[in-house]
Amino acid sequence: MRFVSYSLNNRLIVAPETLVENPDLKPVPFGELPEIKPQPLKSLFEYSEKLQQILYGKMLLLDELPFLLENIQKHFENGFVMYNPGVKKTKYGWQCNRCGNENNHLFASFSCFRCKSESCVYCRNCIMMGRVSVCTPLLSWTGPEVEHKLNHKLTWQGELSAGQQIASDRFVEQVGKCGELLVWAVCGAGKTEVLFHGIEKALKMGFRVCIATPRTDVVLELVPRLKKAFPDTSIASYYGGSEERGAPAQLVISTTHQLYRFKQAFNLLIVDEVDAFPYSYDKTLQHAASTAAHPDALHLYLSATPSRKMKKEVIQNRLPCVKIPIRFHGFPLPGPKLIWSGEWKKRLERGKLPPAFLRWIKSQAVCGRRAMIFVPSVSSIEKITELIRRHVEVIVDFVHAEDPLRKDKVERFRQEEIQLLVTTTILERGVTVPFLDVVIFGADHEVFSESALVQMAGRAGRSKDDHNGHVLFFHYGKSLSMLSAIKHIREMNKEAGF
Amino acid sequence: MSYCLYCHQSYSETWSWAALFGLNAEPLLCQSCTSSLELIMGDICRICGRPFSLFPEQYRHGDSCYDCIRWEEDEEWAGVLQQNRSLYVYNDFLKEVIANIKYRGDAELMKAFYPIIHKTCKPMIRDSILIPVPLSDERHYERGFNQAELLARGINRNLNFSLKRNIHEEKQSKKNRKDRVKNKSNPFDIINSEEIIDKRITLIDDIYTTGSTLRYAAKVLLDAGAKQVSSITLGR
Incomplete structure (x- = not known):
């Protein structure tokens, strides 16, 4: 204009x-x-x-x-x-x-x-x-600041595990100071619960708090939980298409993209899954996070698989870090089992599945447990699903990022209507289904990074009653990422005292 | 290496001798985005340019579609629009691209269609005057640009702006066919009729949905003395 x-x-x-x-x-x-x-x-x-x-x-x-x-x-x-x-x-x-x-x-x-x-x-x-x-x-x-109220009530009464308690205490201690803190928690450690007491303290100090996450589904899942935990607090959610964007709120739950709209707004900024796409990949999103927070804000990062850069900063003592090496239910992470399955790529081209994989599929169908089968690319997903269907009688389906029925299929998988779900790495995070086995088809493929493998393995054994789900890597030669992922899981378990 | 105008992924052109010598127009979309666009081919309705392959056989009557027959049976509208030709099927992908241009304001995306529209439309528009379907001033200000004009610039820099849109109506996309046709007052007006008297006119617009916008514009032009009006749109 x-x-x-x-x-x-x-x-x-x-x-x-x-x-x-x-x-x-x-x-x-x-x-x-x-x-x-x-x-x-x-x-x-x-x-x-x-x-x-x-x-x-x-x-x-x-x-x-x-x-x-x-x-x-x-x-x-x-x-x-x-x-x-x-x-x-x-x-x-x-x-x-x-x-x-x-x-x-x-x-x-x-x-x-x-x-x-x-x-x-x-x-x-x-x-x-x-x-x-x-x-x-x-x-x-540029006028006077919005005064936030100081009386807030945390109605959440759950108990924290020993690991959660240590992280939560450290977080509470840091609230009010400026700087950074990384909470490195294994998949299934219960990260959200760790946040409650720190957020409570920040709100009571009149701080404006933001939880940013790369994905809209996580925003939608977090909002009701936080509204229930903090009934007296004004909470708004920000994501593409949300209705609450004009509402004044002291606690904001936002996708990382929506942080573009904020400038020096938050005294406490929590970034969930810092290592996940697109946040880790897009520099402008990181810029958004740093400008959305006040210059002397506390930045809290949550991750199960921090990037190499972050880990290095932790080792060099430049990034304060607290680890939760043990799952909420107190059992170790299931370790991946490697199964050599020959030239799976060539076999697939010929319309065949590797014999080792076939044996597993058949036994899985008989035992009736659900399994997620991760494949390296969208292009092979339909073919693999079709081949599996030829060999077993149970219900097999596939899901990928652009699938219009994605939500519906995941829901049906949860409801046990689908027994075997073939998927790409889009389901590596966030989906929690009890009584589940995880299989990675072609684990040596270059798309499977260490963090992706750890995240996928972390889908298994999430429930107390089934803490020992199977994790199988079908491969044609061990890749560096596979070895690092196995080492990662083993070290976390060692740190937890197993 | 270039970046796809739509998905921003970097991609490299497929190898060919023509590309090596720079004979190909540089593609602006990556292969995956290009393949999501469906060019209109095969049998089409003589009037509106809709491909017959995409709708049930019972709506086809000879060489035109049922919608066009309804227009042509109406005394007021018969023969108003000589013909319409569209480049692509208005599928979900094109819908998304056009929404990005119109409602998000990403004007640059229209350039993705410049090479193809220039090539295909040049022969169709010989000795006719190009008029982009205008927006009302309010809508034009709100959007910052007129997407029909952007598209028309890809065909020819020489455009005519004798047509004007007066009424700031409700967005067409929120109305169905009945509402659109029922809306009797013609939103268009002519500023300078000397330039169009006895001329053949080609209207340019982004999409042909029911054809009522184009017919209203064509009617005003014919009433002002134009010889014949046809149209070109990106989507159908």
């Missing part, structure tokens, strides 16, 4: 062109304005509390604010709101002020009807949250 600028009492004032009726002032695209400074705060101004609630700690587009432009301009002139640049020119190209993107192939330009410029540059990296271009101001709140 276009703005005009003029001076008033030696101060530069800017205003959207539609609000000023002075033909002498020439409107220019927002990005071409001289540098804008915040106006001095006029404390007598009656500001809108609703705007404060929505905008505090965030950077939003005008289109995202349900307020009249006149009203927002008044807040700017009185020092309560600031217009920040959306996309800025840098030495090497462009930078998006919302997501931090500096990758030139993720910028494009178009002939813009709003600013009448022939080439208005915009960011394609965070386009799913509404377009930010050179002529788009990002609005932030």
